[in-house]
Structures are given as structure tokens and as C-alpha cells.
Amino acid sequence: MGDEGGGGIEDVVSSEVRYEGGIESGQTASENTGASLSSLWTFSTISQDRYDEHELLPYFQDYVNTTNITVQLGSTANLNCRVKRLKDKTVSWVRRDGDNIKLLTWGLHTYSNDARYALNFEHPNNWKLQIKYTQRRDKGNYECQISTHPPTVYPVRLNVVAPVVVIIDERGESVHEKFYKKGSTIELKCTISQMPQAQTFILWRHGDHMLNYDTSRGGISVKTDMSGSVIVSTLFIAKAGHRDSGNYTCSLGDVATGSVMVHVLNGEQPAAMQHGSGTKDHMCCLLTLVIFCLTLLLLLHLR
Known part of the structure; x- marks a missing residue:
């Protein structure tokens, strides 16, 4: 803002230089000097008025x-x-x-x-x-x-x-239920995105129990990676037992939360995990039964 005022002062200096150049045709030296000073005074007054007026404005x-x-x-x-x-x-x-x-x-x-x-x-x-x-x-x-x-x-x-908190599986897809064998290590990973402000206060809970600083059970650790635009926090629970089953949440204060239900089983495969292979085994059994029946009918017919 102050530069404009400075520009006016520079113009005045420039004006002085221009009027030192010489005498125009038909003018005496004294007339030229008087005209120069008159013009300079007028120009300086106008420039200073504008400068002062501008200086008054916030x-x-x-x-x-x-x-x-x-x-x-x-x-x-x-x-x-x-x-x-x-x-x-x-x-x-x-x-x-x-x-x-x-x-x-x-x-x-x-x-x-x-x-x-x-x-x-x-x-x-x-x-x-x-x-x-x-x-x-x-x-x-x-x-x-x-x-x-x-x-x-x-x-x-x-x-x-609002930050987005998602608990993901090994393929990076959102998951709401996970199964583990007894004695294995529970590994839960959550991602937090859309965070305009740096934030490290990420909490893991099992039900209402906070796990980040839990020393009573042992075997619990949390690793958080803040290096990228998406924060990744991973919860590890060693030697899982039945008491480790339940609802787990990953939260950013009271702003955003993601949750997953964990089931710890005694070695048996849950129905949700057996769905794919179980269907194949069922189809194989049916096919084997059909072939056996057809073979038996063919043998009876040949007799």
C-alpha cells in the first residue's frame, strides 16, 4: 500500500529532472524556471494530497x-x-x-x-x-x-x-468381522484418511477397555505409521484366547471410529471361512455319488 505513495515521490523527482533539460523555444531562462517550479509545485501538491488521502485508509x-x-x-x-x-x-x-x-x-x-x-x-x-x-x-x-x-x-x-476411519483386511478392503485360532496373533489394521491436521492421538479399544497402554495382559502392541497422507495404525495381540473375542474399535478421539468383531476359535473353521472350500467339497461329494449311482445302474442293466 505504501509503495503507491513512494511512486508519487519518484514522479516528483522525475519531474525535476525533466525540467532541468533546457529552455523551450520562445521562453527566457527565468520564465522557464518559473514555469518549471510552478508545474513542479502543482504536481507535488496533487501527489502529496493523494498520498495523504491513501495513508488515511486502513x-x-x-x-x-x-x-x-x-x-x-x-x-x-x-x-x-x-x-x-x-x-x-x-x-x-x-x-x-x-x-x-x-x-x-x-x-x-x-x-x-x-x-x-x-x-x-x-x-x-x-x-x-x-x-x-x-x-x-x-x-x-x-x-x-x-x-x-x-x-x-x-x-x-x-x-x-471429518476423518474417515476404516479397519481393513490383508487385501486392504474394509472388514467388519475377523476369525483367529486360539494361540495365534491377532493383527488388526485401520486406516485414517482426510485429515487436514496432523494427529497422533489414535486409540484402540476392546469393548470399553483401552489397549494402547495396557500392561496388565501383556503381548499387546500398537504400531502407527504417520509418513503418508493416510495414517495406518496396527494392533497386535499375541497368544489370542477366548477372552480376546469381542468388538474392537480404532478411533480418532471422539471424531471418527471404525470397528470390527473378532472371534477366537478352538482350531475349528468357522462357517464364514469355510464357505468357499466347503461348497467345493460338497459338490465333489455329490458328483461322486452321482457317478457311483450311474455305474451301479449300468451294471444292473448289463445283467
């Missing part, structure tokens, strides 16, 4: 056409609004929904009935709107306004996303 330090902010469901959204040269003007935050405008803050005061909204001023010039425990309904268009005439507006678009 402006947004980080202004862009629209600022997009993406936050995770349940987290805190901070909408920054840094204002320069505010002087006697006032900053306010509003929420815009089409032609409907709802006042949220005015100066340092909050006018929203929703206690999650607050003006959190940061020295020296950040009139930051803070929204705690963001919900899906908080998604939308917000404006930081300066009380000029007309108001100077800084638009912000807030997006609220």
Missing part, C-alpha cells in the same frame, strides 16, 4: 480474493484478519449465507449466542475469529469487515472435514 495486511481454511471436525478454527492503519475504524466479523448476514463480533465484543465463537485479538493487529469444537454446520462464508464507507471486506471460506 487495509488488510494479508489480503487475497478469498482465503480458504480447512479444519478437522471437532478442532478449533482460527480465522486471521490482520489490519493495518485501523486508527478510529472498527473491525467486525460476520457470517454470510447468500443475502443473509449474521453479526458475530464487533470490535472486541462477541455478539453470537453460540459460545464456541469468540474474538481472540493478537497483538499488534490480528482480529482473529476463533471457533471451538467445529461442527459440520460451521462450514461456510465469513467476512472480516472494516467500518469504512463502504465497508472494506476480507472474505474467508471455512471448510470442515
Whole structure:
């Protein structure tokens, strides 16, 4: 903003250089000097008036056409609004929904009935709107306004996303039920995607019992890979027993949860796992029986 004022000053200097060039035809040196100084004084006055007028106006330090902010469901959204040269003007935050405008803050005061909204001023010039425990309904268009005439507006678009938690099998497909033999190692893997903010607080539970820091049973460990855009957390339970059967959940705080039902069996194959091979065995038995019957009928007929 201040560069424009600087440009005016440079123009004045440039004007001085131009008038030092020489005497136009039909003018004396004194006439030329007087005309030059008169023109320079007029130009300087106009430029300085524009510069001073511009200097009186507040402006947004980080202004862009629209600022997009993406936050995770349940987290805190901070909408920054840094204002320069505010002087006697006032900053306010509003929420815009089409032609409907709802006042949220005015100066340092909050006018929203929703206690999650607050003006959190940061020295020296950040009139930051803070929204705690963001919900899906908080998604939308917000404006930081300066009380000029007309108001100077800084638009912000807030997006609220919910992480997706999925428990997967060995093929990477979603699974809701898993079977293990007694004495084997239970291995449950969950993936967490669509996380705009880094998060490491991933909990595994067996029923209501948290497993991440369980030392009473032994043989339980959790490995979490945060290296990619999708977080992968794996739960290991060694020497599975019947007491390890039940519902397991992988959760990201209270925001998103995935679950799977685990069955620990005494070596027998569950029906769900036998479905494919069991059907084949059944068909083989039927085919063998049909061939035996046909052979028997053929032998009887030959007699």
C-alpha cells in the first residue's frame, strides 16, 4: 500500500529532472524556471494530497480474493484478519449465507449466542475469529469487515472435514468381522484418511477397555505409521484366547471410529471361512455319488 505513495515521490523527482533539460523555444531562462517550479509545485501538491488521502485508509495486511481454511471436525478454527492503519475504524466479523448476514463480533465484543465463537485479538493487529469444537454446520462464508464507507471486506471460506476411519483386511478392503485360532496373533489394521491436521492421538479399544497402554495382559502392541497422507495404525495381540473375542474399535478421539468383531476359535473353521472350500467339497461329494449311482445302474442293466 505504501509503495503507491513512494511512486508519487519518484514522479516528483522525475519531474525535476525533466525540467532541468533546457529552455523551450520562445521562453527566457527565468520564465522557464518559473514555469518549471510552478508545474513542479502543482504536481507535488496533487501527489502529496493523494498520498495523504491513501495513508488515511486502513487495509488488510494479508489480503487475497478469498482465503480458504480447512479444519478437522471437532478442532478449533482460527480465522486471521490482520489490519493495518485501523486508527478510529472498527473491525467486525460476520457470517454470510447468500443475502443473509449474521453479526458475530464487533470490535472486541462477541455478539453470537453460540459460545464456541469468540474474538481472540493478537497483538499488534490480528482480529482473529476463533471457533471451538467445529461442527459440520460451521462450514461456510465469513467476512472480516472494516467500518469504512463502504465497508472494506476480507472474505474467508471455512471448510470442515471429518476423518474417515476404516479397519481393513490383508487385501486392504474394509472388514467388519475377523476369525483367529486360539494361540495365534491377532493383527488388526485401520486406516485414517482426510485429515487436514496432523494427529497422533489414535486409540484402540476392546469393548470399553483401552489397549494402547495396557500392561496388565501383556503381548499387546500398537504400531502407527504417520509418513503418508493416510495414517495406518496396527494392533497386535499375541497368544489370542477366548477372552480376546469381542468388538474392537480404532478411533480418532471422539471424531471418527471404525470397528470390527473378532472371534477366537478352538482350531475349528468357522462357517464364514469355510464357505468357499466347503461348497467345493460338497459338490465333489455329490458328483461322486452321482457317478457311483450311474455305474451301479449300468451294471444292473448289463445283467
